[in-house]
Amino acid sequence: MYHVKEAFYTLQGEGARAGRASVFCRFSGCNLWSGREQDRATSVCQFCDTDFVGTDGPGGGRFSSADALADHLLGQWPARSHGATPYVVFTGGEPLLQLDTALIEAMHARGFEIAVETNGTLAPPPGIDWLCVSPKGASRLAVTGGDELKLVYPQSAAPPERFAELDFQHFYLQPMDLAPQGRDGTTLEATLAYCLATPRWQLSLQTHKIAGFA
Ligand SMILES: C[S@@+](CC[C@H](N)C(=O)[O-])C[C@H]1O[C@@H](n2cnc3c(N)ncnc32)[C@H](O)[C@@H]1O
Ligand SMILES: Nc1nc2[nH]cc(C(=O)O)c2c(=O)[nH]1
Ligand code: SF4
Numbered sequence: 001m002y003h004v005k006e007a008f009y010t011l012q013g014e015g016a017r018a019g020r021a022s023v024f025c026r027f028s029g030c031n032l033w034s035g036r037e038q039d040r041a042t043s044v045c046q047f048c049d050t051d052f053v054g055t056d057g058p059g060g061g062r063f064s065s066a067d068a069l070a071d072h073l074l075g076q077w078p079a080r081s082h083g084a085t086p087y088v089v090f091t092g093g094e095p096l097l098q099l100d101t102a103l104i105e106a107m108h109a110r111g112f113e114i115a116v117e118t119n120g121t122l123a124p125p126p127g128i129d130w131l132c133v134s135p136k137g138a139s140r141l142a143v144t145g146g147d148e149l150k151l152v153y154p155q156s157a158a159p160p161e162r163f164a165e166l167d168f169q170h171f172y173l174q175p176m177d178l179a180p181q182g183r184d185g186t187t188l189e190a191t192l193a194y195c196l197a198t199p200r201w202q203l204s205l206q207t208h209k210i211a212g213f214a
């Protein structure tokens with residue numbers, strides 16, 4: 001059984017693929033935070049901007065098979081996509097608690113390219129086409145390579161220097177809690193300063209927060 005908080009069609013807002021039309025599948029649950037506010041301060045990941053508890057969001061639910069969930073996600077992709085390859089982003093919560101080979105095969109069988117947003121603490125199944133790892137605090141990484149490393153900045157327990165030699169194509173810093181419609185005065189300035197001083201790192205802004213889409 002797959003537990004999905006919400007599933008929706010939007011543009012990828014972050015990282016190297018920002019701007020790409022995507023079906024987002026947000027799985028319920030995470031291994032680094034319960035999702036309850038009273039647990040936030042004692043959790044490994046304390047700055048999460050996402051509600052991933054339950055299955056009650058738009059397009060969410062419980063799916064008893066990979067084919068059932070894959071059909072549901074295919075239904076979110078526009079019928080006429082004018083030759084574009086369908087693209088799904090599995091996120092959460094922590095998608096690697098639930099994403100398995102059966103679902104990867106079911107999405108590939110429907111023509112999808114598969115992206116994953118993960119905290120990097122769990123080993124990914126084979127077949128993912130775009131792997132984005134976003135390390136959290138003092139957690140231990142089970143993944144040391146992939147397409148993009150996207151570090152939320154700043155995190156005192158996870159400085160960029162810890163990750164700069166890992167095996168990724170792209171290295172992004174994403175300011176923590178970028179405010180909608182504008183600048184968070186402090187984390188944005190700190191992130192800009194780090195990228196300017198250390199050109200291996202590029203800036204990732206959460207464009208959906210700035211522009212006000214999902
Ligand atoms: C909600 S997480 C879900 C996927 C996975 N659990 C992870 O942490 O990568 C999706 C993305 O949002 C980022 N994110 C979460 N909270 C954020 C915040 N307050 N400010 C900036 N980015 C944030 C995460 O680092 C991750 O790259
Ligand atoms: N537009 C948009 N882009 C995103 N990229 C990663 C997201 C996530 O929550 O994983 C996200 C999201 O929630 N919305
Ligand atoms: S690991 Fe990802 S989903 Fe889990 S609490 Fe942190 S940002 Fe949120």
Ligand SMILES: [Mg+2]
Nearest residue numbers: 049050091214
């Ligand atoms: Mg998000």
